Amino acid sequence: MSDAAATLTQDRQRLELSALSAPAVIFTVAMIAFPVVYTIWLGFQSFSSTGQQSFAGLANYAKLASDYEFWHGLWVTIALYVLSLFLQLVFGVWLALVLFHAKRLPGIVRSMFISPFMMPPVVAGMMWLVILDPSLGAANYILQSLGLPPSEWLASPTWVIPTVALIDSWQWTPYVALIVLGGLQSLPPSVYEAAQIDGASPFKTFQRITLPLLLPTIVTAAILRSVDLLRFFDIIYITTQGGPGNASNTLNIYGFRVGFEFFNIGYASALMLTLTAIVFGAVLAFNRLRGAVAW
């Protein structure tokens, strides 16, 4: 076959492949691009309480700067994010180490450890709402049985963020533990053998070998949890609806209320796009960190 004929055949094959994959590519791009483009367009629109729509330019974004609820929501979102991520990474690594070393732990016990993240968040929220009810819940009953003072949990402006962070951590720590466990199982045994020969204590082994080698895996878990935590919605909506007052009013809850309860879809879109930008920023920062700790 001449070179020209071969090139022609290759071109034809490329064309055929393109034609065959085009529907899937177009569908995927449309499914991702359309909602994003539509939301961007909505962000430039103004909606009155009666749904009357008009072009607003950058007014929705300008309003963010002077909107107390936006800045408060941003603070709540970040506080909840930092506290939850810290708890989930610390306890996730600890749980992974327990599961890794307790090789004789029965399968059913291992399954119980990791089962919370398989529960739908709405069910988890309802369950904790009942447990933490200050009057009827089991949590205060246990505290009082132990001679401790009861807490208002989700009804206290001071305690609502730590309480929601605890609920989310209860649910998602096992997920982090599973990821870290995968990382632990892939660590090279030779490094541990060398440490053992050198007489390193278990703590030193963990501090100098396990943790540094696990860092890329931990950062991966942090990225996955960051995306979820920054757009945290379901458990807060079920348990507090952003209250008491606005103590747990995250950007996501605020955006939902502005859009679906007050019908200002334009401003809600601007809020949500800002939140999306924050999520992207966090993911990019963690990606850089992952590059820095890779081995």
Added chain:
Amino acid sequence: MNARMFAARVALPVLAVVAVSAQASAADFDWKKFQGKTVTFLANNNPVSQALLSYKADFEKLTGITLKVDGYQEQQMRQRLVTVMNARSDEVDVFMTLPSREGEQFAVSGWYADLSAMSKNEAATDYDLAGLSQALLKAGTFSGKLTSMPMNIEGPILYYRTDILKKCGVEKPATIKDVEAAAQKIKACDSTITPFVSRGLKPAVAYTFSNMLHNIGGSYMANGKSNLCSPKGKETLDTYSRLLRDYGPPGVVNYSFQQISALYRSGRAAMSFESSNELRTVMDGGERLKDTGLAPFPAGEAGQVPTAIGWGMAVSAYSKQPSAAWYFVQWATSPEIQKRMALQGIAPPRPAVANDPEYRKWIDAEPVRKEWQAALDVLATKGSSEVGYPIVANPQSREFIGQAVQDLILKQKTVDQACADADKELDALIAQK
């Protein structure tokens, strides 16, 4: 011809013909006109729709229409409705609506079909439009358009434990001041009982707060401005929040009807302001059946101005089959169905149903039901449907009322600060078009 002969030969036959004609007319109504169609009903999964939908098969058998039910909890239902209506979609034919909350907003947005003509021209003879509560029909009428048909009547009433009041030597509270005095005595008499509970969750507060404001003699607006900082407004904010702060359960800022009913039903609350609609939930299990008393919302300085609202059924302005949709609405709000719903504890928005012998028998079977009906009679005769600000952005106005109450319960602001902050936000809301 004497009078007796006139009656026998002329009047009686004429009356008989009229009666037979009316019967024939009711029977002649073509319920099968839309046989084979499918009507989609967006329902709030509450006791009202649950009672109604227990007769779904009867509607389908009578009309040949397939009823597709899209049921959600209240907030999720509104979220779905907003999405459907903003897309001008015909996915929903009939939806449940609270005219006191979103009526004006939805009406100005053009989401309701006008039921005025259909309710007169396309109704079965026995529908009896005039028999429906005129106050609720008026509450569902905006700019002359009838936007929804009432499904029930409800309002906040006082639930109280007769045994605890007796034990603590407290009389049944007749006024708001009596409630506070009773709560004080109960707190001293039995520390294991929550003396009083009402709504503390931010968006839910307006329902019970509005009744107290009106009874005390306050109003939400004066001269086109928010009026929460008026002496009566401040008195209401102070009284409502003080009752919950000093005598309410811990965590009351997260309390809406579900938590209140659960607390009261469990026997851990002595008095409660809650919806008349919650009777069925509160009595579930029968533990509170014999030790509960019910009364209209206690009077204030302005007497009793009870809050009376009702869920309504509306036809979507974007429905492509409004007439078939109307068939479902008229069946659901007909005397026969509302009587059947009443026997399940859904207060009927038709005085005639309330006087029906079968319903009266059900009411008379338990003293608490008699008190419930007496409280409902007060709602029906004196009720005002103003819950929150009478403006288009009514749902948002409820947030600021709730915020002011929560600020006071949590002692985060003084009454002057809380009402001033709320008035500032509410004035901005009132100024919006």
